[in-house]
Amino acid sequence: MAHPEAAAIRALIEPDRVHRDIYIDPALFELELERIFGRAWIWVGHESQVKNPGDYVTTTIGRQPVVMSRHSDGKIHVLYNRCGHRGAKVVGDREGNVKFFQCCYHGWTYRTDGTLRGVPVPRGYEGTAFDVRDPRYGMMKLPRVDSYRGFVFASLTAAGPSLGEYLGDARSSIDDMVDRSPEGALEVVGGCFRIVFRANWKIFLENLNDTMHPMVVHESSVEAGKIWASEHLPQGAPDPLPVRFTRNNGFPYDFWEKLTLKAHANGHSFMGGIFPPRRTDPVYMDYIAAMERAYGKERTEQILAVDRHNTIFYPNVSIQSGYQQLRHIRPLAVDRTQMDVYAFRLKGAPDEFYKHTLVYSNVVNSPSSIVMPDDHEAYNRVQEGLAAQASPWVSLHRDAGRDRRGDEWTSANGTSELPMRNQYQAWLGYMTAEG
């Protein structure tokens, strides 16, 4: 396929507006798979998903089927899920535990580090060019795999910045998520939600730090919580969790305005200063006590004072570090995206605390939640609306030109469209890089 030249790609991104083609042009989507998902560090999973030797989970990077496994020596590998013989996808299940992988077609077997273990009737290969030790006939390893505090990332290309350089100071949001565990460790228990929407993957990323939408989009769930509380609870009674979790979205514009948005040179971003006063319910108090036992009062206070919501690691993963949630973006087509949503258990936190994490998942982040359907309606309608030939431009002008630039981070007031503008600068960087 003929790819557009760098100049043509540059013409799609202006400092304060972007061309609608980036959401609707299938050729650009193909190029994104090659140049963004084919090059960037992509989150593939969490170490706790492969706790024991032989454990594996499968996922995709762009369209590449991959498997993350833990080998007998304890090391984690990310392998192409492709047989070295005639190409069958070796691992068929989503997750499991094996002594070795066996291809269903002609029975070649692979160790959990991807090396070829054996082929049936090997004498057929005697005197041929086939070499059982040649890694090309194994399940090949991805060129780069690295992890930060349990979060495993991989890249489809050998060249590029290290994981540390890629994350930069945005890693502090991962720290925030992990530090909130009294043992300094997270764990995925059970599966994830797999949610599909009919919109381009970038539309979701734009939404994550878009504070002008909650009041409008989420009015129905905000009202549901408020109305329920007013009908059932005495005035001034503490909000039950589902009401607390939905009410936030109804805060007035001047609340959002006062937040700080931070956008990172690599496309990452987060919003800070969002949380209402800390919870005081018995479960949360037990949790604080567990934290203080582990870290002491002062350090606990320091950890819990970090106040960030929706940190995006461009291009494919977003965490809500205070709510133990992670959303993994999997682009399926130019107008179709899958989002896998994980809830993490804070190791060492009281069991009841994790139940509260799942209340958040249930109320806000599940395909059948009362919050997300309205977001997805908006994403889908953006995709539908952009079919119109009206104007080719999508406006990202809000507070443009008023960003406060720093070395690594650029900051803005909470209702600025800085994070989106910043994402498209990163997009441009990936899409026009020589490769």
Place this chain on the structure above:
Amino acid sequence: MAPALREAVDLGAIEQFLYREAMLLDEKRWPEWLALYSEDCFYWVPSVVGQKDPVNTISLYAEDRMRLEMRVIRITHPHAYSQDFPTRMSHVVANVMLDPENGKGFDGGLAPKADLVVRSSVHILEFRKEEQRLFGGAVRHWLRRAGGDFSIVLKRIDLVNCDAPMEVVQLFL
């Protein structure tokens, strides 16, 4: 369940009760539908096959009465944009029987205070905007006798596609 009690149960009445629930869902008669559920009810749609527990692992629905009521307020709110074009549903309930296992191993450890457990199969046709979707699976109702009628203490719906990638689900199954 003791054989005598089993005989005393009028399967016809149970069937009519389940059909009535299906009708109320299809016709979106939410207050009447909610009235079928007890104050201590739980509505559970697992997200994995054979799920053991609705509060320590993620579920598609894990709703107490409060959350059911919040959902009803939301989907009937004039600004529920994802219901601008309202979802329509048709439930077909079949294979109604007293659960031979009496719900054993399926109650998620909730130990519902029920008099009987009914098993059925459901096929749900759902339509919104351009497309229809089909859901289906095994349903278990934990029922309590309430006057001459029943009330639902726990409803568990094991969808055959519970762990599939899916677009949002807004109404009740």
